[in-house]
Amino acid sequence: MCSKPVIIIGNGGHARVLVDILFMQKREIIGYTAPNKENNPYSITYLGGDEEILKYDPQEIELVNALGSISDTKPRANIFNFFKLKGFRFSTTIHPSAVISETATLGEGVQIMAGAVIQPFVNIADNTIVNTSTCIDHDCFIDKHCHIAPGCVLSGGIKIGEGTHIGTGAKIIQNISIGKNVLVGAGSLVLRDIGDNKKVYGNPAKEVSK
Structure with a gap:
């Protein structure tokens, strides 16, 4: 350190x-x-x-x-x-209670908060926040400058583009791709891919106007 x-x-x-x-x-x-x-x-x-x-x-x-x-x-x-x-x-700032696989890759300035779980072969790029009690499962890629807010659950194989914000308590099923500069509303359930510069909200998540 x-x-x-x-x-x-x-x-x-x-x-x-x-x-x-x-x-x-x-x-x-x-x-x-x-x-x-x-x-x-x-x-x-x-x-x-x-x-x-x-x-x-x-x-x-x-x-x-x-x-x-x-x-x-x-x-x-x-x-x-x-x-x-x-x-x-x-x-790169990591709370001691976070659980991070030895095969995970963390970029410069990444911040991992209390109770977060980062599973095998997750790749988190520079300047991204993984907030309190968030779980990111295997083989996910999270690009630069993202914020994964408290209590989110990301299943395996998810790709998230640069500058995207995943709101508190959102859940994303496996193998979903989310574009850059996307806003996923708090508590949303994401079942489909999302393109760049979108705002989605709900259960299931649907696009809304920004």
């Missing part, structure tokens, strides 16, 4: 969950960035806006992308891409 100190980008609810994991890992936290100074229940130092990160040597620190996403993953992706172009690296 990397021992470099970290800077946290953001100070919302998702940041609190990540800080809790970082404390468990005994990682050194330099501080957090946000547009304005806000209350921080962990008493972590406010560094200023995100531009303050550029004062640090990219070889000496790692970043933690603490922007969550309720439906739109683009702000989180923009943060990741901007600082990668500046030479920074993002920490």
Whole structure:
């Protein structure tokens, strides 16, 4: 595990969950960035806006992308891409209670929350969140900048495109393909493939207007 100190980008609810994991890992936290100074229940130092990160040597620190996403993953992706172009690296953050197969592959900056289960030969690309108590079964591929929200169940062989948000408690049957920039509503049951840039909701999930 990397021992470099970290800077946290953001100070919302998702940041609190990540800080809790970082404390468990005994990682050194330099501080957090946000547009304005806000209350921080962990008493972590406010560094200023995100531009303050550029004062640090990219070889000496790692970043933690603490922007969550309720439906739109683009702000989180923009943060990741901007600082990668500046030479920074993002920490892969994993809660100790997560169960992850040794054959699973996790990209840079992936975040795995408490109680998640990642089964054999799952591939999760950069900057994706697998949130609390989500189960991802064998041979799934999840592309960059996705958010698999709390309590989701993904059966085997599923493919999910870049920037897609799978809402809380959604369930997806085996061998389904979901395109990029898709929003799957909370509690939905996905029984069919979904193309790019769609919004689906319901049991079974059906397309609705964005």
